[in-house]
Amino acid sequence: DTGVSQDPRHKITKRGQNVTFRCDPISEHNRLYWYRQTLGQGPEFLTYFQNEAQLEKSRLLSDRFSAERPKGSFSTLEIQRTEQGDSAMYLCASSLVVGLAGSYNEQFFGPGTRLTVL
């Protein structure tokens, strides 16, 4: 399977603990995105990478959240001192964007990591 993969699929943690999620994008894709989706809502943008550079962060991404993509391949999203409000599905997506050629920039999503903070 050459799609986007995420690990773990489910994570239950206690409030105050740190958690880390991993995303492996489609191998030739240069862009990687993180989204958060709460129950009954659409995905909300958190941050994105162009290769290894983190180019944009949403104001939703508090200082307890940090994301990396050290070699421009897989990415990690860490949440420190988790709160109950962090409970959500965390989705990763990747896409291939070439120049400004008007590519429609379809994003391919992974299965998500469902976080429950007790």
Added chain:
Amino acid sequence: AQKITQTQPGMFVQEKEAVTLDCTYDTSDPSYGLFWYKQPSSGEMIFLIYQGSYDQQNATEGRYSLNFQKARKSANLVISASQLGDSAMYFCAMREGNTGNQFYFGTGTSLTVIP
């Protein structure tokens, strides 16, 4: 203002019938892309169809078609010949600009196909 509005929280359709899921959008950028995704209960977002703002014709992909009305800023998804496997959440999304960095998603419509 919401970038993407989906006003139908839930829809029901008889198997083999067609159904239209509504989506309106808000942008002042002349270049944008509109997308529909399906999210089954497993959680994965599955890309269905794309419409570019400069596309002259409505997009079609198999049983999916997008009714693009630019002046009204609407991009409704039409599913023909509904199947039981079509039961899922459907999200409309927009990307602003040619290579915009974020997608704006609506709140989704839950579609249930009745046998």
